[in-house]
Amino acid sequence: MMEQQLNSYLQSMTLEEKVDQLLQLVGAFFEDAGTEGQITGPMASLGITEETVHNVGSVLGLAGAKEVIRVQQAHLSKNRLGIPLLIMADIVHGFKTIFPIPLAIGCSWDMRLAEESATIAAREAAVSGIHVTFAPMVDLVRDPRWGRVMESTGEDPYLNSEFARAFVRGYQGKDLTNDTDRVAACVKHFAAYGAGEGGRDYNTVDLSAWQLREYYLPSYKAALDEGCEMVMTSFNTVEGVAATGNKRLMRDLLRDEWGFDGVLISDWAAIKELIPHGIAEDEREAAQKALLAGVDIEMMTSCYNGHLPELVRSGQLDEALVDEAVMRVLKLKQKLGLFDNPLRGADPEREREIVFCDAHRAVAKELAIKSCVLLKNDSVLPLKRSQHIALIGPFAQSGDILGSWSWSGSQDEAIRVIDGFQSKISSSLLTVATGCSIEDVTAEDMTAEQYAEALQAASQAEIIVLALGERSDMSGEAGSRSNIRLPQAQLELIKRLKTLNKPMVAVLFNGRPLDLHGVIEEADAVLEAWFPGGEGGAAIADLLYGDAEPTGRLTMSFPQSVGQVPVYYNHFNTGRPQLDPNTKERYVSQYLDVPNEPLFPFGYGLSYTEVAYDSIQLSSETLVPGQALTVKVRVTNAGARPVEETVQCYVRDISGDTVRPLKELKDFRKVLLPPGESREVEFALTKPQLRYHHADLSFSSDSGEFAVLTGPNSRDTTEGRFRLVKETGK
Template structure:
């Protein structure tokens, strides 16, 4: 077989060098900002930064790298319980002494100004503080959780919601967000699936870039509406063994580089100037102590020139890992590995001076880290205007604006996935008598989703409120909880049966609470809790048609009468406008257009599972119920109940055969492929046509399918449209045994299909170079 490895794409340094920015930055001494505008902001303060570094004591340098929780502005202890709200007097004293460089998870323009005044008027060197916060899916206006938004398969939507979040964040005296999370997640037991973009590498890459650009904007980081994006958690945090939070990861170099690292590279290429290191160890080396990850790959291979911040005490946790002897040793290892800023632990402030004095940490390394942080502050415009974002009038005008609320509703309805719709039960008639049943029927405490800190409770819209607002006669809606989320309610099922008695249709709002998803919320069984399952069974016994509305932050294994309901809708956690967004889809004002970014398994025991698994030497036939001596479980096939990319519309879309201009692709050429899709239904349909490939024979075994592109098309009833793609050789490569990206000639399968288990394959051959 002829093989030809292909070098990785040019680093961002090389790209920007072509724009002449290296010269602007003074021979590359300074970290490279993302835009020419940002470069100019930094250039104005180049000499000032060098003068500051020369003037700083070692203690003050360590202080710049010390990140503490903001004790002055409201921060709920549930977010960071180890630190609580801190001691304002102590932190004020540290700021005066130049021993704090950044604060996090406090918001508010007016108080932000007062805090900054301490640094600018009472400290020796008057270096502005950097304010950061966990703005994951909205500040005050809460948008769908990232996993839900990933279901929209819409990079422009992800950009717009991140942009709106950035506008509110920047106006609240916050300069940096700890988002986006770009961890590819393939084990649905892991709780933090909810913060990411699902199981596919391409979708993660695209949304990582879109969210970085949305947070940072297009005008430069010193623009008043920009916030610094932080891609997290580097790396392989989501590959935890058993799906257990904070657990170890152990994987091949090819998997690390081919699955878990690409979204970080995409974020860096999009201009992210901050990276957060991870809690986990990777093949025995804790990520926050890994020079390979944080220096050799991140900086050496990718040309990243921003700063790395630890996750919450992750550098201190090198001791518990058994990788460091004590706090001093942990500070040495993490800092020399490439972690520039220490979050909360105080280890850098405490130990860097003595580590430099002993020669265990070089002064050059210390100056490098300080320079990275100061340059980022300059890029953010903080040396020009240390009080940016501290105008209470602007804060009031943009936070929770009417436009942002409307965007939340739009994003919510675009994230709803229709899994099942037997006999066209949906959309519901607004004049029907409806029994809305389940723990989330009238609930407002679980509409935001995890990692919501500063949302406005008064704006939360329940399903009941959304349904009543949409129905012709709001009194035709009967509501009964019937069950708690994880515990039964006394008389709850009986109440639900009475509510269903006079209804035309039962709508069951069931699933997970927001406390069941997110950090530290791993589950052994990813099923609907037993009390809710019992409620569904009782509703099924009434014989009435049932619509299941799933509230969830991960894929679920659906069982029994939940699985057998006539209609199933995945509603995730859609943010503050959840009730309105779901009603928009359920009643047909907007058709469902989202697709699954994660595979819904037949059984919990299939985890970890992703659609792009390999065939193995003994592939199982999914059409056979029992097949021994094949790669499968006894109880189920090696498939998903609802696969990645799956989702129905209210139309009925039929696919024609794959059309190819040729059955060969030249090594330096392209291949045009197309499929004609037809809406044979009575409703408008938004179809997501997905392009998958499979490399038949390669030097390393390859996944059975890989997503390479997708396009959305809107079809009126009876309308046909030909959807075209252009495939190039670059899309056909993989990480080889030598850990470099390579492309190999040979035969490929290609699908243009509605999901990862659909369609019929066509074949083409990539012809090797002459």
């Protein structure tokens, strides 16, 4: 369909029909789509008519091939111009086959598997009738109190950008029109949603324009450079203006500066929320400001529907603004091939074959293995199949391991921790007890009966494996917490079982970095499993028994205490840095009661073997523009087991126009090392990698001295020095 045909649609629409294309409703509005009547409750609450429902442009949260086909066919029979619906949904880390949460996927440092997880999610969603996923979420996050950290890939702009690209490639492929196994991606939340004050969801964000560009915007831009079709606004303010009505952010930066001409959609009710934000007096003003800002689709409020026609007819809004928004929606429908094939990939028979198939589940297991991070191991792991295990804790037999954005997944079909253990050892070597509740309340929530059961199970065993953590709804949207320790009942369980003086392994299920005090000192080994998805129990068992090697590395720092938050690796030095925490000097930037450094730093993770790093070697003491500086480090597997080591390369700009972080991740390599083998790992640094935003927001690099650091994490590095020199004659 050529653009003139889309223009023909546009010219044939009434103003009201145009505005209806900009409205998104939930699937409940279409429950009776095949009958004469529509349900009246939701329509009444939004103040819309049945005719509006017939003309609406998109629907949210509808899935299942048979149901989507029914709704689409009924809609086309009632829509005057036969314009198909866009079907959108939150496919965040899997459709029916649930992968680890995105924060866990980040800890894999594996772009291939991240892309494959999105490809599989798209395939299952598309065959079930979905056209658009509200993913990836690429918000940079430094505060683990924020519940939606589980949707992010962490605290580093470079790594987040790489994952953003990988997810977009996986969801969209190379040809959305003809590849009906793909869906359009929608990057979110634009912008800086992860920087809310106090880690509280929906809260105020107050960043300088410099910090916004230097740290928070790169991952959105990376997704768009990869071809992401849609952008979702964020709930927060940006520079004092709520994002959904922020013309400077959405139209001046996103559309004009970056050249984005795809669909911009509000988050749920975000246009109407301009009123409580205090930048719109009423729905009329909210509609006007959102459209002027460039928002094309309003999700689940009716400010556009109720007021755009009047604003246009009164001359307060140019109808051309409505037309350009409608045209962007029509172009996306065209790109998805919906005008030629309104049912697109929806296919009930193929849906039964593809969704949750063994091949997809195998990838979910592989990614779960790669995503778990071994935080501690005092020679307890891997377990032996001859050992008697006491599996104790509220997650021992729980299916609540999928995470909070797994709406099509089934906890009943998840591979639980107990299932994984039962696949490794006989029932005579396994005793199981719940131990306590998951509730975030008091120690008294471990009943006497639960403790007696746990004590009996532990007394029979050689090793205690504790399956602990947060319920999935303790993180995710609206899942902010000020106390990020394990629930008190679980800490009490650890304390009591420690008195038995038996080796203890803690396996943690959570959607955020935790304050691990009460766990890390007591357990002999700690495996951070996050919410590992539907194959989690099998993946964990493989790791604990050494049938797989732990390779995950943190992409978000774990704090010593919530009082440190935000704590992140790429921080500034300050004018009075703490150079040596052992000197007890007072007048430096420090806490008096806890270290400055996190409990576990960005990039950290253990393996079942030791890897030695030699000194760093540079090809030159200078880096000349147009050339590359080669950075080499030899790594050696000094143990008896194979290892996949993630070798990390950081840079520090010693002096800049603005202050520069102590370290910035610039590259990494994943290296397979058999026992006893060495390998030289090489990085190539170029001038563009040294660019940053200056005080005037220009983006360039400066000549001068730099440090380059390599190591297994952001803390344990070896350093070399070089100078970036100006080009000859300049």
